[in-house]
Amino acid sequence: MVFGFGDKGITIRDAHFPGRPGIDSYGNGGFRFADMSHRGSLLLLPSGVYGWEQTEDDPLTEASLSRAFAETGIEFLILGTGRQMRLVDPDLRAALKAKGIATDPMGTGAAIRTYNIMLAEQRPVAAALIAV
Template sequence: MARGIEIRDAHFPDRAPIDAYGNGGFRFADMSHRGSLLCLPSGIYGWAPDEADPLAPASFERVLAEAGDIEVLLVGTGTDIRMLPAPLRQVLKAHAIMADPMSTGAAVRTYNVMLAEARAVAAALIAV
């Protein structure tokens, strides 16, 4: 019986600093990923937020599933800083997560520093 190609969700099962970003993706742990990322306590995941509304609460379900292990969520909003919409701010606050929106580049740099400090940090990074 022939098996077709198996497509799995992109997942790196550990925490790692982001080595580079740009050209629509990221480099970390001697690997590269095209597209957006969620960097969570359980690992780094490929992330496909809703293109029409990438900051919709539904795009952050995986973050909320790990809420007890996250104090700060850095949200890399692309090349420009965008305020988080009220519904997203409210759902994160209800889960005791402080969210900090910034450009993706600033979010990557801040994530790396906080990760090195062993802080309870996560990042949602929209690819640039």
């Protein structure tokens, strides 16, 4: 979340970067991209990069990926599940498939490398990356 000053004091806004940058580095609980750093997990979608309130301990659900479900133009969603790969719940996989989105879970490091390659190839990819 980002803090800003509004008419009534401090307002809290969702972190958002309106572009499609690759991830330059990761670790220490965050990521570097587009000459910036972000602490916490990220959703990288066609509409931009968003802060994501997800940890390795939280289950991956339709609700936790609701922003990705609301997007158009995604054919492949890479799930960076943290330090280790964890399987995707079959109901979540079925919901993504019903929306026309293939998914592949992997550790966050592998997910970043895969996302950067697919992004460079201009493929219709998105990523959900849990910070490590």
